[in-house]
Amino acid sequence: xxxxxxxxxxxxxxxxxxxxxxxxxxxxxxxxxxxxxxxxxxxxxxxxxxxxxxxxxxxxxxxxxxxxxxxxxxxxxxxxxxxxxxxxxxxxxxxxxxxxxxxxxxxxxxxxxxxxxxxxxxxxxxxxxxxxxxxxxxxxxxxxxxxxxxxxxxxxxxxxxxxxxxxxxxxxxxxxxxxxxxxxxxxxxxxxxxxxxxxxxxxxxxxxxxxxxxxxxxxxxxxxxxxxxxxxxxxxxxxxxxxxxxxxxxxxxxxxxxxxxxxxxxxxxxxxxxxxxxxxxxxxxxxxxxxx
Amino acid sequence: xxxxxxxxxxxxxxxxxxxxxxxxxxxxxxxxxxxxxxxxxxxxxxxxxxxxxxxxxxxxxxxxxxxxxxxxxxxxxxxxxxxxxxxxxxxxxxxxxxxxxxxxxxxxxxxxxxxxxxxxxxxxxxxxxxxxxxxxxxxxxxxxxxxxxxxxxxxxxxxxxxxxxxxxxxxxxxxxxxxxxxxxxxxxxxxxxxxxxxxxxxxxxxxxxxxxxxxxxxxxxxxxxxxxxxxxxxxxxxxxxxxxxxxxxxxxxxxxxxxxxxxxxxxxxxxxxxxxxxxxxxxxxxxxxxxxxxxxxxxxxxxxxxxxxxx
Numbered sequence: 001x002x003x004x005x006x007x008x009x010x011x012x013x014x015x016x017x018x019x020x021x022x023x024x025x026x027x028x029x030x031x032x033x034x035x036x037x038x039x040x041x042x043x044x045x046x047x048x049x050x051x052x053x054x055x056x057x058x059x060x061x062x063x064x065x066x067x068x069x070x071x072x073x074x075x076x077x078x079x080x081x082x083x084x085x086x087x088x089x090x091x092x093x094x095x096x097x098x099x100x101x102x103x104x105x106x107x108x109x110x111x112x113x114x115x116x117x118x119x120x121x122x123x124x125x126x127x128x129x130x131x132x133x134x135x136x137x138x139x140x141x142x143x144x145x146x147x148x149x150x151x152x153x154x155x156x157x158x159x160x161x162x163x164x165x166x167x168x169x170x171x172x173x174x175x176x177x178x179x180x181x182x183x184x185x186x187x188x189x190x191x192x193x194x195x196x197x198x199x200x201x202x203x204x205x206x207x208x209x210x211x212x213x214x215x216x217x218x219x220x221x222x223x224x225x226x227x228x229x230x231x232x233x234x235x236x237x238x239x240x241x242x243x244x245x246x247x248x249x250x251x252x253x254x255x256x257x258x259x260x261x262x263x264x265x266x267x268x269x270x271x272x273x274x275x276x277x278x279x280x281x282x283x284x285x286x287x288x289x290x291x292x
Numbered sequence: 293x294x295x296x297x298x299x300x301x302x303x304x305x306x307x308x309x310x311x312x313x314x315x316x317x318x319x320x321x322x323x324x325x326x327x328x329x330x331x332x333x334x335x336x337x338x339x340x341x342x343x344x345x346x347x348x349x350x351x352x353x354x355x356x357x358x359x360x361x362x363x364x365x366x367x368x369x370x371x372x373x374x375x376x377x378x379x380x381x382x383x384x385x386x387x388x389x390x391x392x393x394x395x396x397x398x399x400x401x402x403x404x405x406x407x408x409x410x411x412x413x414x415x416x417x418x419x420x421x422x423x424x425x426x427x428x429x430x431x432x433x434x435x436x437x438x439x440x441x442x443x444x445x446x447x448x449x450x451x452x453x454x455x456x457x458x459x460x461x462x463x464x465x466x467x468x469x470x471x472x473x474x475x476x477x478x479x480x481x482x483x484x485x486x487x488x489x490x491x492x493x494x495x496x497x498x499x500x501x502x503x504x505x506x507x508x509x510x511x512x513x514x515x516x517x518x519x520x521x522x523x524x525x526x527x528x529x530x531x532x533x534x535x536x537x538x539x540x541x542x543x544x545x546x547x548x549x550x551x552x553x554x555x556x557x558x559x560x561x562x563x564x565x566x567x568x569x570x571x572x573x574x575x576x577x578x579x580x581x582x583x584x585x586x587x588x589x590x591x592x593x594x595x596x597x598x599x600x601x602x603x
Contacts, residue, residue, distance in 0.1 A: 083504060084504075085500055085503075102503075103500070103503040103504040104504070104506065105504070105505055105506035107504065108504065108505075109500070109501065109504040111497055111500075111501060114495070114497060115497050115498065115500075115501045116501075117498060117501075117502075117515065117516065117519070118596055118597075119519040119520070119522070119596040120515075120519075120596075128502070128505055128507075128515065129505040129506060132505055132506040132507050132508075132511060133506055160595075160596045160598075162596070162597075176501075176505070177504075177505075180505060180506065
């Protein structure tokens with residue numbers, strides 16, 4: 001994509017700023033997430049399973065937070081409770097002081113894969129949110145085109161998702177989530193199924209988009225590099241029971257580019273994360289052993 | 293993407309080459325073209341004629357030859373009165389059937405029979421599709437609906453259409469309504485069961501995606517559940533059309549004054565043997581044609597599938 005085209009896209013986004021303004025009270029920063037003393041317990045045939053235990057987390061408006069942890073540590077479950085799919089067994093989850101009871105367009109979701117409607121074209125997918133918000137077909141289409149330009153897929157508006165590569169599908173997924181101008185963007189391992197090179201491209205792309213909107217992002221991943229590269233803060237979780245074991249500030253300068261991945265400051269932070277995770281994990285093991 | 297470092301540019305992976313105008317153009321062209329499903333047959337015709345003759349043409353030639361062999365054998369058997377366990381004495385030869393067919397096509401009566409059958413199938417089929425899809429969606433979406441309706445289906449489905457004839461005559465006011473009822477029952481079950489199957493396979497990720505985009509329950513049904521179930525529903529519609537014809541024939545043989553089934557059976561009682569065969573072939577032809585029309589008619593609903601899975 002050349003620079004002129006991209007600038008055009010930026011302008012197009014600005015044209016829609018009134019839609020963005022409509023979404024929230026002017027002057028009030030949106031997207032403050034508060035998770036207080038949350039336990040999430042699932043009933044399984046073999047008994048109850050504690051997926052998340054006494055989680056406390058506050059995310060500031062416009063903050064980019066990664067939930068980092070091994071698979072099965074409950075990070076996705078915690079995110080799903082913010083999304084409104086999983087009600088907490090105890091404790092409460094609020095977004096902008098409102099209790100989360102069900103999913104809503106103020107919290108855009110990006111899933112790992114296969115989440116586009118295969119029977120809708122790329123444009124129809126992105127226009128779906130605005131349509132559901134009661135915007136007319138024409139306006140929904142123009143919003144969709146704007147966001148498709150933003151992710152560099154304007155040329156594919158009439159394609160069906162199954163004709164696109166995995167990376168392109170995820171970009172459509174991001175455009176679709178953003179088309180509702182959500183105050184919070186929840187991303188559940190969105191790049192987990194992509195190959196390493198595509199993933200880095202997507203990460204850079206996401207940061208550019210985020211710079212544009214500066215909404216709150218909660219990003220679930222098990223990849224330390226990804227977490228350090230993207231976030232302002234890394235919230236580390238441990239498995240069984242799913243607990244928040246560390247909260248690491250990432251004060252690397254922005255904008256961030258791929259070259260950062262090999263810089264000493266990145267490495268230092270990554271080492272810090274690894275050490276911390278190791279220490280906390282060992283602690284957790286010891287405690288489990290004592291309890292056992 | 294304007295501020296990629298040069299290093300990033302160099303390592304740009306293949307997958308992301310959609311930035312390059314050439315590739316973009318090609319894929320865009322592909323995407324804006326007519327539904328690839330419709331494109332598929334023309335793919336074969338795009339082959340050079342010589343190769344087409346060698347591969348696909350040759351295979352069709354063999355198929356046609358196989359049919360011709362059977363017709364020739366039949367002609368010989370009928371003319372020579374072949375009688376060895378199977379009796380061809382009273383079976384008219386293909387040439388005789390052909391002559392009779394020409395005569396039928398010249399008259400009006402034959403078309404009237406076809407029209408009556410088509411009318412019954414149309415009414416019964418439309419009813420079956422509407423009722424079947426509504427019940428199927430209800431069963432697929434609600435456990436209550438499934439528990440109430442499923443016992444009836446399990447009980448009634450194994451009963452063949454012919455077995456319904458006496459009851460249909462006793463219960464319904466006219467012969468026409470009895471025949472339509474029997475046809476309706478035949479088409480109903482495949483439509484219901486395939487709809488249930490399709491609806492129950494709704495992807496939970498897509499439902500969650502729709503909910504997080506602000507979709508209501510109705511919107512989810514309309515935008516997620518129904519389109520997702522469509523491949524299965526279309527299969528049910530095609531099977532239902534076939535079964536509708538079987539059932540119609542059963543009804544028409546016993547009662548009715550017109551209809552292609554009546555025509556066939558009546559020809560037997562009137563000892564018009566060539567007409568029996570004309571009736572049989574017409575029934576088969578109409579059934580196949582209607583099933584084909586259903587499939588073709590539903591193609592636009594499934595065009596999104598073209599490149600991925602196959603229906």
